[in-house]
Amino acid sequence: MIQLPAHSPEEKQRKLEEWRTWLFFTVVVAPLLAVGIVSGWGFVVWMWQTFVSGPPTY
Amino acid sequence: MRDLLRRYWRTLTTPSKFYSLGFLTIGGFIGGIVFWGGFNTAMEFTNTEAFCTSCHEMRDNVYQEIQPTIHFTNRSGVRAVCSDCHVPHDWTYKMARKMQASKEVWGWIFGTISTREKFLAKRKELAGREWERMKANDSLECRNCHEYQAMDFTRQSKRGADAHSTALAKKVSEGGKTCIDCHKGIAHRLPDMSAQ
Numbered sequence: 597m598i599q600l601p602a603h604s605p606e607e608k609q610r611k612l613e614e615w616r617t618w619l620f621f622t623v624v625v626a627p628l629l630a631v632g633i634v635s636g637w638g639f640v641v642w643m644w645q646t647f648v649s650g651p652p653t654y
Numbered sequence: 655m656r657d658l659l660r661r662y663w664r665t666l667t668t669p670s671k672f673y674s675l676g677f678l679t680i681g682g683f684i685g686g687i688v689f690w691g692g693f694n695t696a697m698e699f700t701n702t703e704a705f706c707t708s709c710h711e712m713r714d715n716v717y718q719e720i721q722p723t724i725h726f727t728n729r730s731g732v733r734a735v736c737s738d739c740h741v742p743h744d745w746t747y748k749m750a751r752k753m754q755a756s757k758e759v760w761g762w763i764f765g766t767i768s769t770r771e772k773f774l775a776k777r778k779e780l781a782g783r784e785w786e787r788m789k790a791n792d793s794l795e796c797r798n799c800h801e802y803q804a805m806d807f808t809r810q811s812k813r814g815a816d817a818h819s820t821a822l823a824k825k826v827s828e829g830g831k832t833c834i835d836c837h838k839g840i841a842h843r844l845p846d847m848s849a850q
Contacts, residue, residue, distance in 0.1 A: 598674050598677045599672050599677065600671070600672045602672060607671075607672075610665075610671060610672070611671070613662060613665045614670050614673055615673070617662055618670075618673065618678065618681070622682055622685040623685065626682075626685065626686075627689050634693075637746070637749060638746075638753035639750075641746055641749065641750035642750040642751075642754050645750060651786060651787040652742065652747050652790065653792075654792055654794055
């Protein structure tokens with residue numbers, strides 16, 4: 597069973613909030629966080645190359 | 655407003671009452687797959703020739719110059735597009751390069767090389783950066799396709815074979831050379847090298 601039915605108005609409100617919270621975090625917060633972390637890492641490496649290490653060597 | 659935030663914070667940090675663990679994990683997993691796909695699609699799109707040449711700075715200068723060269727059109731139909739040589743393939747360095755491109759957006763907004771004259775005036779600095787980069791990584795972007803071990807010296811001109819068999823046989827640290835030391839200006843025209 598994926599979801600339980602809500603009966604009272606309080607339960608309906610709580611269920612709605614659970615759904616909204618899940619949707620917001622799955623669709624907005626998590627992707628933004630992932631892009632932010634990757635961009636941040638890229639920026640740090642770029643700055644490191646610019647001021648400390650120079651271009652990457654192999 | 656504070657109340658609303660507090661309520662949603664509580665919803666976030668307590669176990670779900672109405673949605674099953676299965677739905678939440680699988681749903682989150684599917685969301686992750688969709689995100690990963692979208693992220694890679696965006697990464698690949700920003701690596702395409704069409705994307706690079708969508709700005710006139712690239713389309714009217716360097717893109718025009720590569721077209722008569724062998725890296726653009728040749729008998730076997732393999733093309734080296736912008737990102738093959740100018741975006742590192744290693745993931746971390748690739749992300750760093752993508753962030754570095756924010757400076758190119760800056761330049762685009764403020765028209766740093768918005769005319770042919772401005773581009774020509776700045777081109778030595780820009781080319782110099784790429785030469786320095788390729789010198790540091792032992793011309794990695796050349797070697798992604800051209801492999802020293804696979805070169806048939808009998809199919810090269812005498813001048814080429816002489817140079818490749820000696821200069822490339824040693825590491826740069828041992829007095830050898832790397833591709834870009836000799837092959838500058840092969841895909842785009844050289845900057846004006848006279849002014850020092």
